[in-house]
Amino acid sequence: GDYIFYTDWAWTSFVVFSVSQSTMLAVGAIYYMLFTGVPGTATYYATIMTIYTWVAKGAWFALGYPYDFIVVPVWIPSAMLLDLTYWATRRNKHAAIIIGGSLVGLSLPLFNMVNLLLIRDPLEVAFKYPRPTLPAYMTPIEPQVGKFYN
Numbered sequence: 001g002d003y004i005f006y007t008d009w010a011w012t013s014f015v016v017f018s019v020s021q022s023t024m025l026a027v028g029a030i031y032y033m034l035f036t037g038v039p040g041t042a043t044y045y046a047t048i049m050t051i052y053t054w055v056a057k058g059a060w061f062a063l064g065y066p067y068d069f070i071v072v073p074v075w076i077p078s079a080m081l082l083d084l085t086y087w088a089t090r091r092n093k094h095a096a097i098i099i100g101g102s103l104v105g106l107s108l109p110l111f112n113m114v115n116l117l118l119i120r121d122p123l124e125v126a127f128k129y130p131r132p133t134l135p136a137y138m139t140p141i142e143p144q145v146g147k148f149y150n
Helices: 002-008 010-036 041-062 076-088 093-117 122-128
Strands: none
Touching: 010 041, 010 076, 010 093, 041 076, 076 093
């Protein structure tokens, strides 16, 4: 089932999501901050992404999936570090990019690892919420190719 797939690929998923979420936060927020000059933008950006994920989590839960099926990433503390870096290096935009990006890239996976340690074991969830079987009209049938050529 899907949960077994998640357990088999948990480490790979964690690395891929850490890289993509760190990049999404740092590149998106720094791009916006450099062109608007508004500090506090990364935290705002992370808050929007967090609320969006809460909505997605609620939607999947409403469809009958377990509450832990969607894990909300911890973007906000890393975004606050990014905003703090931007505020501290206002005069040097390259320092904001290098130091802020490094802080996000190092802190976001750490916060998410702690977050993932707090959720239930996917195998436990898999046995508690088995995947439903297909109804009779959706059950695949064997093809009847070559039936009349005996």
